[in-house]
Amino acid sequence: MSFAPSRPLDPARELAARVVDAASIVTGLTLTPDEALLRPGNARHGADFQANLAMSLGKRVGRAPRDLAAAIVEQLDVAGVAETPQVAGPGFINFRLDEAWIGAALRETADDPRLGAGAGHEPQRVVIDYSAPNIAKEMHVGHLRSTVIGDALARVLRFVGDDVVAQNHVGDWGTQFGMLIEELHEAGWSAGSDAGSLADLVALYRQAQAHFARDPAFADRARLRVVALQAGDPESVAAWRQLVAESQRYFEGVYELLGVALSANDMAGESMYNDLLPETVSELEAAGLLELDGGALCAFPDGFQNREGERMALIVRKSDGGYGYATTDLAAVRHRVRTLAAERILYVVGAPQSQHLQMVFATARAAGWIGDDVAVEHVAFGSVLGEDGKPLRTREGETVKLVALLDEAITRAADVIAERVDTRSPGGSHPLAGDRQGTGGAVDEPLARQVGIGAVKYADLSGDRVSDYLFSFDRMLALEGNTSVYLQYAHARAARVLRLAGAEPPPSPVRAREPPERALALALLQFGPTVDHVVSSLQPHRLCTYLYDIASSFSLFYEHCPILKSEDPAVRDSRLRLTWQTAEVLRRGLGLLGIEAPAQL
Numbered sequence: 001m002s003f004a005p006s007r008p009l010d011p012a013r014e015l016a017a018r019v020v021d022a023a024s025i026v027t028g029l030t031l032t033p034d035e036a037l038l039r040p041g042n043a044r045h046g047a048d049f050q051a052n053l054a055m056s057l058g059k060r061v062g063r064a065p066r067d068l069a070a071a072i073v074e075q076l077d078v079a080g081v082a083e084t085p086q087v088a089g090p091g092f093i094n095f096r097l098d099e100a101w102i103g104a105a106l107r108e109t110a111d112d113p114r115l116g117a118g119a120g121h122e123p124q125r126v127v128i129d130y131s132a133p134n135i136a137k138e139m140h141v142g143h144l145r146s147t148v149i150g151d152a153l154a155r156v157l158r159f160v161g162d163d164v165v166a167q168n169h170v171g172d173w174g175t176q177f178g179m180l181i182e183e184l185h186e187a188g189w190s191a192g193s194d195a196g197s198l199a200d201l202v203a204l205y206r207q208a209q210a211h212f213a214r215d216p217a218f219a220d221r222a223r224l225r226v227v228a229l230q231a232g233d234p235e236s237v238a239a240w241r242q243l244v245a246e247s248q249r250y251f252e253g254v255y256e257l258l259g260v261a262l263s264a265n266d267m268a269g270e271s272m273y274n275d276l277l278p279e280t281v282s283e284l285e286a287a288g289l290l291e292l293d294g295g296a297l298c299a300f301p302d303g304f305q306n307r308e309g310e311r312m313a314l315i316v317r318k319s320d321g322g323y324g325y326a327t328t329d330l331a332a333v334r335h336r337v338r339t340l341a342a343e344r345i346l347y348v349v350g351a352p353q354s355q356h357l358q359m360v361f362a363t364a365r366a367a368g369w370i371g372d373d374v375a376v377e378h379v380a381f382g383s384v385l386g387e388d389g390k391p392l393r394t395r396e397g398e399t400v401k402l403v404a405l406l407d408e409a410i411t412r413a414a415d416v417i418a419e420r421v422d423t424r425s426p427g428g429s430h431p432l433a434g435d436r437q438g439t440g441g442a443v444d445e446p447l448a449r450q451v452g453i454g455a456v457k458y459a460d461l462s463g464d465r466v467s468d469y470l471f472s473f474d475r476m477l478a479l480e481g482n483t484s485v486y487l488q489y490a491h492a493r494a495a496r497v498l499r500l501a502g503a504e505p506p507p508s509p510v511r512a513r514e515p516p517e518r519a520l521a522l523a524l525l526q527f528g529p530t531v532d533h534v535v536s537s538l539q540p541h542r543l544c545t546y547l548y549d550i551a552s553s554f555s556l557f558y559e560h561c562p563i564l565k566s567e568d569p570a571v572r573d574s575r576l577r578l579t580w581q582t583a584e585v586l587r588r589g590l591g592l593l594g595i596e597a598p599a600q601l
Ligand code: ARG
Pocket: 129, 132, 133, 134, 169, 170, 171, 329, 332, 347, 349
């Protein structure tokens, strides 16, 4: 039988499908590939995979598992994929993949522009709501998480062909602008004068809040200011524009530092929905979804009750006629489906807003804005904690400023790199050394940025996103363990071997014979399935864990299998191919997380 690997090139899936086909013939049951219970095998026994279905199936059909396993093997056709399967123990079926299959599958993935990811994926239009900082306020670590996770998901979905529309739902509207503008006004601001830097704006915010609290007359003027702003009063609008523009410049600076591709084009702040709010509300009203409650117009979506068992209200129009955060979110979801034609909408927002978002989604579904053909998901995340396990704060007890945090990460990364270079033995034989010569501690700034920013992002992405995580520079910049620095070093090491080899490795077949070669080769084949899993689960940490596995497998391979020094040219070429593909998977995998892979460290 001539063999052409079927896509996706996932040997586990390939084998599972064949195992359940055989088992169905033997038992007469209809089985799904999951029921093959295919697990990684024991490499020491020469098994790449093991199917464990005979044990549970034996009980179901009343047959001794070992007999059943033997009968399944009888029916099993794995020619071209694996060697003849072996029954072991109480009824395990062991598989060892064909070397030629592995070589062909690796080749096919290498030739695929997506390295085997996204096979059979139906491209979708996906709206991702992420970052969403607030005007005239500092971005905090919560916004960092939203920005980093949202950016990684945008990259992964684009990679598999989705049409991603980023929507930066910045908080640029609301009653707070009344007091901000009034405060500016009373400080002598006029259209054309400068509203100042963000630091000034933050101070202005504090000052306005205090003023509002102590001076009822000011509070009244601030309220009137909101009305004037909403009515389009030119001076108020000009002041508001300037506040927004100033904050936007600051946000863009942070995005640039982070290497996040969010631009002015992706700005879709709360104010954008102003004109849509009245019709949003009247549609809900026409659908019979609103009730007056204490003067406010509210939706009471099904399934939301407080502890006392009372229905929970989503306020759509306040008693003073104003609209709030919820109304804007309703208008936004309607806009995303109707105008942006979203088929999938992701909200990368902290876990505390879960109930708010679920109520918005339920109301939008009841209104018919979200149909069965649209998937809406809250991509929730936990808090960032300091090393004391409490929400991250400065010693003065203030929330930590994002830019200061990122700057510190870069400085510390420079130290880590400098130390690495200095402790290197003169012959360059340190296992992690690149081919940089000792530079006496001077580390170039772009490199420190790639390492420092990468570490912050990776620390944010590598844990289950719903959990809180501990922010620790020492931990995130460690050279060993599941850190971006470790991955970047592994990549640089592979890149160094390739550089020393000269030309790009010839497209000779990979012959994965030694256990470390096999392990690395099989791991490389999991890039596609892993990325696909991130697409469905929206869990970037799965990609991190995978890349860590690649880096660890590469490290073992590197230690045990001489590459450039191997005598047999076929072995040398095969190993160079493996090295090349490792570098490729690490570089592109890190790229999907928004992290760079420098060629030298
Ligand atoms: N600006 C909000 C905040 O800082 C986040 C907005 C999230 N997106 C949304 N559609 N509600 O908490």
